[in-house]
Amino acid sequence: MWIKDFTSERDNPLKEPPFLEITHLCYSDILPAWEYPWHAHQNEYEVTFVMKGKGRLVVNEEETPVQEGDVYVMPPNTYHKNVAVDSAGMEYLVIRFAANEDNTDLHRYFAELGPAVTRSGSYFEYFTSTCRMLLNLHVSNGGFADEDLQIICLGMIRLVRMLLENKSLTIRTKSDFSMNDMLVYITEHCEEKITLQTLSKKFSISSSHLSRIFTQAFHCSPIDYLINARMARATEYLGRTDKPVAEIAQLVGYDNRFYFTNLFTKRIGCSPTEYRERLASKDLPKNPGEITWHK
Numbered sequence: 001m002w003i004k005d006f007t008s009e010r011d012n013p014l015k016e017p018p019f020l021e022i023t024h025l026c027y028s029d030i031l032p033a034w035e036y037p038w039h040a041h042q043n044e045y046e047v048t049f050v051m052k053g054k055g056r057l058v059v060n061e062e063e064t065p066v067q068e069g070d071v072y073v074m075p076p077n078t079y080h081k082n083v084a085v086d087s088a089g090m091e092y093l094v095i096r097f098a099a100n101e102d103n104t105d106l107h108r109y110f111a112e113l114g115p116a117v118t119r120s121g122s123y124f125e126y127f128t129s130t131c132r133m134l135l136n137l138h139v140s141n142g143g144f145a146d147e148d149l150q151i152i153c154l155g156m157i158r159l160v161r162m163l164l165e166n167k168s169l170t171i172r173t174k175s176d177f178s179m180n181d182m183l184v185y186i187t188e189h190c191e192e193k194i195t196l197q198t199l200s201k202k203f204s205i206s207s208s209h210l211s212r213i214f215t216q217a218f219h220c221s222p223i224d225y226l227i228n229a230r231m232a233r234a235t236e237y238l239g240r241t242d243k244p245v246a247e248i249a250q251l252v253g254y255d256n257r258f259y260f261t262n263l264f265t266k267r268i269g270c271s272p273t274e275y276r277e278r279l280a281s282k283d284l285p286k287n288p289g290e291i292t293w294h295k
Helices: 105-113 121-141 149-162 180-188 197-201 209-218 224-240 245-251 257-268 272-280
Strands: 002-005 022-026 042-057 060-068 068-073 080-083 091-097 116-119
Touching: 002 105, 022 060, 022 121, 022 149, 022 180, 042 121, 042 149, 060 068, 060 224, 068 180, 091 121, 091 149, 091 180, 116 149, 121 149, 180 197, 180 224, 197 209, 197 224, 197 257, 209 224, 224 245, 245 272, 257 272
Parallel strands: none
Antiparallel strands: 002 022, 022 091, 042 060, 042 068, 042 080, 042 091, 068 116
16 A cells, blocks of 8 residues: 655646646555544545445445445545455555635536545546556656646546436435534544543533444444544554654553553554554655555
């Protein structure tokens, strides 16, 4: 797996419409068995191309089966997660682009779309070959030359729009529900001392009722979600910084390093130190902020 964020001016040299500002690429050849926790992206659209395998896209309270050849779109600030349905996992490529406020037809279309899944059909070979081209460009060149990234991704996103406009191929998923604010709060404050009691006070609801409706909506308890969010943040610290494990434990809300290590090992399958060693064995680039690998 690799992840690359595009943050500098030179990453997106083409500024005039209809070009998109590409902010992120991610390739995964196997969906983690522990499931990546609920997450959302501020001011970015996310487009996922399923290249191999099958799984489930979970958006708020609704699960949608996805498989090889499917393409799905997540608008900004929409909580979702991918779940593999078997040990074979799921291979996919993700493109994120900025939700710019320019008045172009393409941006207007995605702004009005909402979460949606469509099938690539006869365009599957085009999508997979283009995804492979992006992978090869990244791996062989360590980056993209001039406007290559924008041009390639623009063609893919335009085709996605065309597919989404075919109502017989497209599934719309739910996006508005009352639990969203709670997910946002836990995710953004996961390093703080959050308990059922503090959540109960924050949202003016009894702790038992809060736990019941949260579990109904997301199939895990609020505290379970909090732990997953903390572990996900810890993996980022381990992959992108040289901070010691004890400091990372505090940064994600745990004063006791040993308690944090036990939780991390139980959730991720190895200790924080082992996780960092596995990352190092992948011969990562010297700039840890550029690419993060996951076992």
